[in-house]
Amino acid sequence: MIRIVLYEDNTQLREGLSMLINGFDKFAVAGAFRNCNNVKEEIRELKPDVVLMDIDMPGTNGIEGLKLIREVDNQVKVLMLTVFDDNKNVFEAIRSGADGYLLKKTPPSKLLEYIQDVFDGGAPMTSSIARQVLQMFSGQPVSNREEDNYNLSDREKEVLQLLVNGYSYKMIAAEMYISIDTVRSHIKKIYEKLHVNSKSEAVAKAFKDRII
Structure with a gap:
């Protein structure tokens, strides 16, 4: 429910x-x-x-x-x-x-x-x-910090890429062969590192700063 x-x-x-x-x-x-x-x-x-x-x-x-x-x-x-x-x-x-x-x-x-x-x-x-x-966001300037990936791990970048591709939590879990709880854990860390509060904001920042 x-x-x-x-x-x-x-x-x-x-x-x-x-x-x-x-x-x-x-x-x-x-x-x-x-x-x-x-x-x-x-x-x-x-x-x-x-x-x-x-x-x-x-x-x-x-x-x-x-x-x-x-x-x-x-x-x-x-x-x-x-x-x-x-x-x-x-x-x-x-x-x-x-x-x-x-x-x-x-x-x-x-x-x-x-x-x-x-x-x-x-x-x-x-x-x-x-x-x-x-x-x-397509017209926003790129971050001046070269190679700034916000210290995302390779796994977190992979999750972020799937978010950008429109995947739901369930789809990410299936694609990466991990549990939904693990997906949530990765996404929580991504939000903290990007200083965002939602999926849409994380995706927008990924575009803006060319993180992936």
Whole structure:
């Protein structure tokens, strides 16, 4: 059972998403809120596997809420679900530790697939968002530090390359003949060495600094 917490200020949409998600045996909505005013306490208490996060909400908005979540939980998957597809919000969400970024026009069936994907270690993005991410980082200057690989081991570089290739945790484990727990351990070390908080941010940094 994948436990999900929703942050969405539109009551009709929040209730609709809750009904959709609860309609499937493998998913359960642990909580649904109109803003992130008490997000730290809610995440600690409810211990969700995945958070669906709107951006434009009264009180504490989604970007600030995401930052607060990362202060108390670095493992929960946070999937932004919003109407905003501008560079500023996309970049800020990724920089703050979002694991995926979807537009609200995403069909319900695809949304459920994306929730499963992010839970399995993927980094789902609406195609238009993915193009923006690539464009944003393709024009970034390369790090001035020559041969700077952030002291990644060969094994960690291999895992990072598979992340860049879009592999989920399960796929990496199968490809490298290691357990998912070992994959998680490698990825935790990669995040620490790259000073990032999410898969999407790690992939972006790999592109930007040509680490692999």
